[in-house]
Amino acid sequence: MQTLCKNHFLQQLYRKIDGAVLWSQNERNLDCVITFQTHSILQRFMLRFDGLQLDCNDHLFIYDGAHAVGTYKFDLSCKNTKQTLGAMFTRTNYVTLKYVTDNWGTDTNGFKLVITAVKDPKHPCMEFRCNLREFCIATDLVCDGINHCADGSDESSNNLCQNTETGTILGLEVTWFVVVVISTFLVLLVLIVGVSICVCRRSSWSHRSGNSIGQQNASYSLGQMYGSNGQVVKPTSGSTTTLADGNATTVPSGNWRRPAGPLGFRKPPARDRPYCPAG
Structure with a gap:
């Protein structure tokens, strides 16, 4: 008060x-x-x-x-x-x-x-009607622990009061238990989607890298080389190279990327240094 x-x-x-x-x-x-x-x-x-x-x-x-x-x-x-x-x-x-x-x-x-x-009982009741005097009261007043009807019928209604009792699951009310379960499911779903995206990206990147390396190796192994006379040179193992007409020539190893000169894959002769006699 x-x-x-x-x-x-x-x-x-x-x-x-x-x-x-x-x-x-x-x-x-x-x-x-x-x-x-x-x-x-x-x-x-x-x-x-x-x-x-x-x-x-x-x-x-x-x-x-x-x-x-x-x-x-x-x-x-x-x-x-x-x-x-x-x-x-x-x-x-x-x-x-x-x-x-x-x-x-x-x-x-x-x-x-x-x-x-x-x-009063003479009026239609769309909410809860008490037993003794048949008064109509608000539904919110039923099963609230307070005797509003004066005869206790609003607190002793078995059907209504049993339905309003909140059960518990694992120590939690049903509403909170449902909220926890849904939240946990959503978190797990987000984690699964994130892991799946990462795995797909890694797989795609590995696939692209493998194809690029394979194409590069294929270009080196299958590429054709041309000699000084315009004939196709096919590399073989070792330092021996076979020309397109069947003639074989020996090329020192390590010269595949150097252009062929007039004499083929030969080491250019060293220049002679001029000799100046002492005066």
Whole structure:
């Protein structure tokens, strides 16, 4: 209650709710007003205390309307208990609470108030209908651990509450387990695709390099060489070369890349250095 009673602009607004639980424990020097409103004009509020123990100088005023003016519907103080009050209903779709406390109290003072927006049985219900009084309440209030129907039917519905219980797999909730499995699968898929791309690129590069080397070797081994007389020279093993007309000639090794001169693959004669007699 002390949080809701802070002095800011939200305090002046009507809070639209399907249901709420208000707690108060030994809150001192309070003087605040809170107004709640239903989402539909066909609804009204049911108020029920799960705990109520007020000091005689503390008062909780309940108004059946949108303002804390006029005659209040209830004035709750130390003389009231939750057993004597039971469930309380408004006639409008508004309820206004005015809580006034003094500067003294104990830890046992306070209350727990359950507020629920209900629709009467005469109206069609598309959500959840209580068993005892057949009130219609919002589906979000079912199986939330709070008795909104006052008869406990919204918390004891076996079919609904069992379906809303979340199971666990390997210590994780089903939703988180599915998220982890999908994330792991996507990471593995990305790794597999990356490795496959790398392997394909390496294979393609090795294939191209092998073909290039093979073509180069073939050009050296199958290339034809021409002699000085225009005849085709076919290289053979060793230093012996066979000409196209069948004549054989001996060429020193290591001269295949040197052009043939007029005398064939022969070492050019060394030049004689001129001799100048000493004068």
